[in-house]
Every structure is written in structure tokens, then in C-alpha cells.
Amino acid sequence: MRPTDRWRLVLGRYAEDRLPPAQDPNGSRYEAALDYLYGREYAGRGGRGDDGTDAPDDRGPGSLDASAPSIVDWLGEVRELFPRESVETIERHALDRYGLTELVTDPEVLARIEPSEELLRTLLSLKGQLDPAVLGQVRRIVRAVVEDLRRRLAEEVRQALTGRLDQHRHSPHAAAADFDPRGTVRANLRHWDAESGRLVVERPLFFARNTRRIPWEVVLLVDQSGSMVGSVIHSAVMAGILAGLPAYRLRLVVFDTSVVDLTDLAADPVELLMTVQLGGGTDIAQAVTYAGQVIENPARAVVVLVSDFCEGGPPSRLVAAVRRLVESRVTTIGLAALDGTAHPAYDRRTAEQLADVGMPVAALTPGRLAEWLAEVTAR
Template structure:
């Protein structure tokens, strides 16, 4: 009988001698060896280019591991074994575990997809978008609507509109010891005036769609679609590489937005910012969220000067080095430090943190303090 310790070592090392392992453990070992067998050792056949064989392998992986691990192994398979060609087959595509990375792969491959596969790809993308909307929409709408409403105060509120925490704080000096209560001489409430476009806060997401930013593009598109549905905000989405595409008119359909993105290519941040400048008519009410790793392929000096000019004009410039769950991003340290020195927050953000970030920005609170309170490390100015 193989001890548990020996069993684990055999599975971890992919030992050719599988004596003592049960049938299920042998299947598990073969499934991992097909992908992670080191060069120079006798292989067990690998995955090859057969769609049925890969589909069976994915079925085994899905049986042995939870979904998050399946997604990691699946991503490794695409990178190590060049399986992306198989994604052009709808039968194979249906077997994949749908996640943000798969959506990014589908977007990058869409130009090579036959029509029969494109329909399946749209179904997969739609499923991921629906899942992300369920996860992110409620919190985003609640936090941002509340943030905007609370930034509009009135001292003659109706009873239902009284902001009691602020009212109590404003009247503490009127505390009556005999009655153990506060007499609210001044009422503070949430305004309910009709807001014109000039009154709205404007949020512009300017997103780098070069290949390294793939998952950030997916999340940025989802958040832009959510924010566009909030009446108290005016939202724009601009994606760029060396070309610029304004997807603002498509924000009512997140799937259409994603299929309008062109992942890959170079990066011209300066040109993208120049375009955004033409769309800003109320700098003091505009929040420009630049999502990029700051590896500029265009004119770096002009890019930095343009950021400085936007900041000087009153635009709230925020640079997100990544908007994803992928961990610490790679970025241009020199450019990040130069922009941070302009008093613009520069950092990486997860999707779960983004609604609170935008609420902090809309209420004109200190983003640096918010980041520090949430364990987020900001780039220091140089």
C-alpha cells in the first residue's frame, strides 16, 4: 500500500513508476504530465493537436480540480502547448471553462474565427459578461449613486432626505444634558434636484488594449457598461493601441463592446490622451481613469506633458496600472514615478476595489488615504 506521503510525491514529480497508485491517481498523473512533463524525460504522449483528445483531458482536469485551478491549468495549456488554434472549433470551445482570460483569447482570435465558431464564441463571452455583471453591478451602482447623491447637500431637506449622521455631527454643540439628546438646529440632507448634463460627474475610461492588458480591458469594459447605466453619471470608454476606438455609443451592450476591442498591437498613450482632451468640456467635473502599464510606444515626453496639462486644467487623473485579479503588474517605473510626482494616484486595482475607488473619487476624498486604508501600494513620485 502506497503511503499518502509517497502518493503525493509520485503525483508531484510525475514519476514514471506509478506502481501503488490507484486508477484515479494514475489518470490524474497522466493528465498533469500531458501538460507539465519536463523536457528531456520520456513523455506520455502530450495533448497533441487533437480536439477530442484535448476535450477528454479538460474533462479529467475539471474532475480533479476546482474551477479556479482548472482556469490556471487551461491558461497554461494555451501558452505551453499552443492550443489556441483549437479554439476556432466550436465543439472544443464549448468544453472550456469560461473566465476573463478565455474572453480575452476569444477577442484576440475573432478575426480568424469562421462564422460557425463566432456564434459559439459570443455565447461564451455572453456567459462571462453575465457572471461579471451579477458579481459587480449591484455594488458599483449602489456605491456610485450614493457617492454622487451625497455630494449634493441641502440644509432644507425633507424628512426622508435628512442625512442623520452628518446632521448629528453638525449639532453636537446643541446637546441637552437634561434630556440626553441633541437639538438639531441645522438639518443636512441629500439634495433631490434634477441634474442637467452640466451638473453630472463625467467619468472617462481610457484603456490600453495592447496584449499585456487583456484582462484589464475586459473588466474596464464591464465597469464602463455598468457606469453608463447610472443616470447621475456621464460615462465614456476609449480603447487604444496605436489606433483609437471610442466605444461609448455601444456601452448599453457589453458583449458588443468587447467584440469592438482589438487586443494586441503597439501603444500610443499620448495619442489616446490627445483624443480624450477633445471630449472633455468640463475639466473640474471630469475623472479620467487611464488604465495602462505605461509602456509608451509613442512620444513619452509629450505623453507626460499632456498628463500634466490635464491635471492642471482640473481633471482628476487616476492611473491604474492594471484592473484585474492577476497580481502585481509589470509597468514602466520611470513613467509611473513621473506621473505620481504630478499628484496623480498611480497603482494597480482589483475589480472588487474599483467601485470603492470611484466612490472615493466622486466624493472628492483623498484617494491616497483610501488606498492606504485598503492595503494598496501607490507608486511614489520621482
């Protein structure tokens, strides 16, 4: 695409009288597709309409003109014209910036959208408003995103939790991650060829892995307030992985102003995410108190609290509940974020109060949480 054509896309409707016509034969289609979405920016800021008059006051940034193409047609045009990375960005802007919730209320539209974590966050946030007709497509998107996350996280988490390399024993099972280069060289020195200066490796060695079967209870408390949607998604995937490890007894609890024990769904992250209801108030103290009631062996228990720590009730109740857990010898950690970026927004004052009574607070990726759990349960 020529530089002038790119500038036409950047300037939108203001390029018409200032730049030469697009040289790309699809130039007008590119411009129309982008203007359908980003033209709302002008109206939302009190800009001028296509006819040069002021945009009507009742036309908000998420409204549709009568002459506009349908959302389905527009989405098909975008997917045909632009590369995948651009399509994902345009779809995200449509949902997050311009409020085109038509994208998540029409089954035909959802069927065309590329599953992504950003889309799933929007779907979960709007789940209470979705028409039942779209739930089949919502479930398809949930499953695709969950499987992608699980595929990327499962091996990393399992290796951290089921055993680290034992550098004193070797294993008959060949795995590149466990290769012992020094041991292999020593074991094959007799095959050194001085003439060619090469070592012929007849018997590569691989480290064995320590395995642990420690009866630790892991209670995962997940705040399902609207601000925690990304952490809810990753918590569901993490719970699914933990539920498949026999050395750990997982209890999964979600909460807002109520506490719901979803341990029975922990092994099925798709069904779990279709069940949670984001939004509402937050009573973290009640959830922490519940964790203390269901733990059987405090000295062999871990409570992982995933929350933004914006407590709806008196913070003193929460601090007291955490103090009781710590004094009973339960290992605790608070996570202000459990997702792929670990960039949290949380109540720092409450987090500091919890840290003072023995609950450290951090923001971790699922992989780092697995490493922390491995260190704790190795004691």
C-alpha cells in the first residue's frame, strides 16, 4: 500500500479533499470499513457529519446510522480486508472503546469472531445481559480460549508442581529439557575420535525428576468482581490443571458478597467460566473465613486469595480473618493479579495490612504461582 493510501486510512473522512484518490483498488473498501467504526470518534467529540453539519446530539459513539451496513457484513468485510492482527485490534476497539455490543448479542456475529482472551473478557463481563440464543457460541469461544491457555500453561505448571530435576539420578526417559550435557560427555569419552576431533555420543543421559506426593490442601479463593475478569479466566485454567494432579487436594471457591464453592467444577474450566457471575459487591472476609472452616490440616494447607482487595465491609474483619489463618499455621498468599501480564490494580492499603499479619501480596502469572506452590509444598 502506497504512503498516500496509508495516510488516507489515518485521516479518514478528512482525507477526501486533501489527498489524491486511493491507488489501491480496494482503497475505498478499506476506508469505508474503518470509517464505520472510527467515524464514531468524530460524532462522540461533537465533530461534523459527512454533510458538513454538526453531528446530531443523540448520536452517541456506539450508535448506528440507518444507512450503515449490518454488523455481520461489516465484520466480514474487516476480516476479508485486514490481516489477523489488525482484525483483533479492530474488534477489541469496537467492543471496548465504542460499545458495539451487537458483536456479542448476535449468534451469527459471534460465529465469525476470532476467539481471543480480550473477547472472552468482554463476553464474561456482559454474560448477565446475553440473549440465550448466543450461549452456544459463547461456550465455543470459552472453550477455544481455555484450551489455548491450558496448552501454553499446563507443561510449565506441571513441571513446577510435580518435581524438579534431580541432578544425582538419571532417567531412561529422553526429554530435551532434562538433558545432562556434562554427564553425557563423561559417559561417552571413550568414543572420542582424535583424528576428526569429534565425540561420538552413543548414550545420551537425562536427569530424572523428583516426584512428590505431599497431602497439601490448596484452597483457591477467587474474587469474581467485575475488575477481576482476567484473573478469573486464568484462575479457572489454573484450577483445571491443579485438579488433575493427584498430589494436591484442590478446593475452588468464588465470591462476591456471597461465597460459592465450585470445587465440583474445578476440573472443567469451560463449565466453570459459564457459571461464574461477574460484578456486584465484595466480602473478602467472608470468603477467607469459609476457607478456614473447610481446611482439615492447617499445617499442610495453602490459601491463595485472588482479589483486588477492595473490601466491601470493614477491612478490620478481613485482617482478623487472615490473622486467624496465619496463626493456625495455614500458608497464605494474596494475588492482586493472576494473569499473563501480572499488572494489577488493587487497594494497596488493605494489601499492606494483610502483609503485616502474614499474608504476602503479589501479582503473579500462573507459572510463577506454580513455582511458589512448589517451594511451599517442598517443606
